[in-house]
Amino acid sequence: MNFLCQGDCNSDLLPSPFLIVFASCFANLALCRIFVFIFAGMNAKKISDSKNQMNELVLPNDTNTFGNLMGGRLMYWMDIAAAYCAAKHCSAPVVTASVDNISFKNPIKLGHYVHIEASVTRAFNTSMEIHLRVRGEDTLHQFTYESNEAYFTFVALDPNDKPRTVPEVVPETEEEKKLFDGALRRRQLRLILAGKMKPKDATELKALFVNSE
Ligand SMILES: CC(C)(COP(=O)(O)OP(=O)(O)OC[C@H]1O[C@@H](n2cnc3c(N)ncnc32)[C@H](O)[C@@H]1OP(=O)(O)O)[C@@H](O)C(=O)NCCC(=O)NCCS
Numbered sequence: 001m002n003f004l005c006q007g008d009c010n011s012d013l014l015p016s017p018f019l020i021v022f023a024s025c026f027a028n029l030a031l032c033r034i035f036v037f038i039f040a041g042m043n044a045k046k047i048s049d050s051k052n053q054m055n056e057l058v059l060p061n062d063t064n065t066f067g068n069l070m071g072g073r074l075m076y077w078m079d080i081a082a083a084y085c086a087a088k089h090c091s092a093p094v095v096t097a098s099v100d101n102i103s104f105k106n107p108i109k110l111g112h113y114v115h116i117e118a119s120v121t122r123a124f125n126t127s128m129e130i131h132l133r134v135r136g137e138d139t140l141h142q143f144t145y146e147s148n149e150a151y152f153t154f155v156a157l158d159p160n161d162k163p164r165t166v167p168e169v170v171p172e173t174e175e176e177k178k179l180f181d182g183a184l185r186r187r188q189l190r191l192i193l194a195g196k197m198k199p200k201d202a203t204e205l206k207a208l209f210v211n212s213e
Contacts, residue, residue, distance in 0.1 A: 043167040043168065044167055044168040044169065044170050045089055045167045045168070045169065045170065046170050046172060047119050047120055047121075047169060047170070047171060047172065047176050048172070049088070049089070050085050050086075050088040050089040050119070050120055051085065051117070051118070051119040051120075052081065052084055052085055052088070052117075052118055052119075053081075053115055053116065053117045053118075054077060054080065054081040054084075054115075054116045054118070055113060055114065055115055055116075056077055056113070056114045056116075057111075057112075057113055057114075058108055058109065058110050058111060058112050058113070058114060059110075060110060062110075063110050066107070067109060067110045068107035068108065068109060068110070069107065069108040069109075069110075069112075069114065069136075071102075071104060074104075074108070074114065074134065074147070074148075075099070075102065077114065077116055078102075078116055078118075078132050078134065078150060078152070079096060079099075079152065081116040081117075081118040081132065082096075082118050082130040082132055082152040082154065083096065083154065084118065085118035085119060085120055085130050086120065086128050086130055086152075086154035086156070087154075089120045089123065089128055089166065089167065089169070090123070090128065090156040090166040090167060092156040092157065092158070092164060092166070093156070093157050094128075094154040094155065094156050094157065095154065095155055095157060096152060096153070096154055097127060097153045097154060097155045098152070098153045098190055098194060099150065099151075099152050099153075100150055100151040100152070100153075100186065100190060101150075102148055102150045103148060104147065104148050105146055105147060105148055106136065106145050106146060106147055107147075108134075108136035108147050109136070109138070111140075112136045112137055112138050112139075113136070113137040113139060114134065114135075114136060114137075114147070115134070115135045115136075115137060115144070116132060116133075116134050117132065117133045117134075117135075118130055118131070118132050119131050119176075120169055121151070121169070121171075121176075121179040121180055121182075121183045122169050122171075122179075122180050122183035122184070122187075123166045123167060123168055123169045124166075124187065125163075125165060125166075126155050126156055126163035126164055126165055126166060127153055127154065127155045127156075127163075127166070127187075128153070128154050128155075128156070128166055128169075129151055129152075129153055129183045129186065129187065130151065130152045130153070130154060131149070131150075131151055131179055132149065132150045132151070132152065133146075133149050134146075134147040134148050134149070134150075135147055151186060153187075153190065184204045185204050185205045185208055188201075188202035188203075188204055188205040189202070189205055192205075
């Protein structure tokens with residue numbers, strides 16, 4: 001393709017208006033990308049900035065007929081702890097997009113305390129994965145025990161209730177890095193199960209099975 005002026009311009013070396021417009025658009029686009037990259041990086045937040053712990057006391061109204069905390073009540077508290085963590089990470093209103101499977105290892109008894117630790121593992125475009133670790137505590141006999149772990153996904157919303165971009169996550173500790181790395185595979189699995197991703201596009205998830213052979 002000939003981008004140089006012919007005829008009137010009186011010089012073969014002058015670029016055509018088309019080339020000038022094309023070049024300036026390309027330069028603007030490249031500049032925009034650099035700015036987006038820089039600002040996204042500057043916007044990145046540490047996991048410890050939004051990590052939090054919620055504490056609750058199991059009262060009679062929270063229990064089933066065995067005197068244990070009801071699963072539904074625990075999930076309600078977990079949702080609140082996770083929402084607080086996600087909203088704090090992105091400084092925006094958030095909604096729960098999905099909850100991965102929850103298995104209850106040990107029941108939490110009436111009169112025991114519940115400690116729900118919530119931390120963001122990774123942020124994607126508009127969504128964030130939140131990891132929850134739940135422990136029970138018997139303050140009378142001074143011991144704590146594992147109850148369950150789960151992953152919740154939250155989406156940040158703009159003033160029109162449309163998904164909006166969220167800051168990146170900077171993992172620092174070894175455990176944070178491990179959870180950060182695994183988040184991509186967990187996201188692919190949950191999006192496949194939700195019918196929002198084709199299995200053939202889940203490259204990281206596939207690699208897990210291929211590499212484990
Ligand atoms: C979650 C919700 C905002 C997603 O909106 P949407 O129009 O489907 O938007 P998109 O398809 O563009 O997805 C937006 C983000 O949500 C994620 N998402 C959508 N469905 C998801 C699911 N089932 N699991 C995990 N993430 C999901 C997408 O991956 C995307 O994340 P990304 O931008 O980081 O890649 C919308 O479905 C909603 O409002 N749901 C109801 C939320 C609610 O009421 N929760 C309370 C409990 S009932």
